[in-house]
Amino acid sequence: MIIKNKKAFFDYSILEKYEAGIALKGSEVKSIRNGKASLKESYVRYQKGELFVVNMHVTPYALTSDAALEPQRSRKLLLHKAQIQKLLGNISQKGYTIVPLSLYFKKGKAKLEIAVCQGKRKHDKRQSIKKKEHQREMSRVLRRK
Numbered sequence: 259m260i261i262k263n264k265k266a267f268f269d270y271s272i273l274e275k276y277e278a279g280i281a282l283k284g285s286e287v288k289s290i291r292n293g294k295a296s297l298k299e300s301y302v303r304y305q306k307g308e309l310f311v312v313n314m315h316v317t318p319y320a321l322t323s324d325a326a327l328e329p330q331r332s333r334k335l336l337l338h339k340a341q342i343q344k345l346l347g348n349i350s351q352k353g354y355t356i357v358p359l360s361l362y363f364k365k366g367k368a369k370l371e372i373a374v375c376q377g378k379r380k381h382d383k384r385q386s387i388k389k390k391e392h393q394r395e396m397s398r399v400l401r402r403k
Contacts, residue, residue, distance in 0.1 A: 261290070261361040263297035268386060270357055270375035274348065279336030280311065280361075280370045285322040287368060292319075295361060302335065302356035302372055304349075309335040309342060311358055311370060335370065348374045 266272075282290070289295065294317035303312050310332040318327055337345075348354055359371045378386070 261293065261295050261297060263300065263357070263359050265298055266357045266359055266373075266375070268383065269378060270355075270373075271378055271382070272359070272373045272375050273354075274374045275359065276337070276341060276345070276372050276374075277364075278309070278341075278370050278372055280368050281334040281336060282316075282368055283327055285319040285327065286316045288322070289316050289319040290361065290368060291363070294319075297358050297361060300358050302358065303332070304342075304346060307339075307342070309337060309345070309356070311335060311372075314358065314361075335372070345374065353377060 296315040298315075300314040301312055303310050312332050313330055314333060315330050316327075317329060345356060349356055353376050355375055355377070356372055357375045359373050361368065361370050363369065
């Protein structure tokens, strides 16, 4: 099961990707396995030597007694200190940020793919839309033949 942040690919130019573990509660893992999570409008923030993903929405699991968990709480990312320092060096430049791209399971562990990104300008977004429409039109033509 993969949950993607489609808006990140449209709004940002992706420069470098990283895979990070994520600290979750048991009921959150079950909810994510059911596809009840969203990365829309989420971002990564540095705080006291650690990275946290903020605004990642995980719907509370229906069959749990632990319903007190907040759906949009900050969740800690599990990275090595050297990786954190490298990420901080990248985002210290103006216009760069860290954005989550996808959430998936690897060998039973929840992983979050994050990326160092630079915001796209309006004309870059227009080019992305034109490219997408062109590919869609080409696939329609190929289906007709």
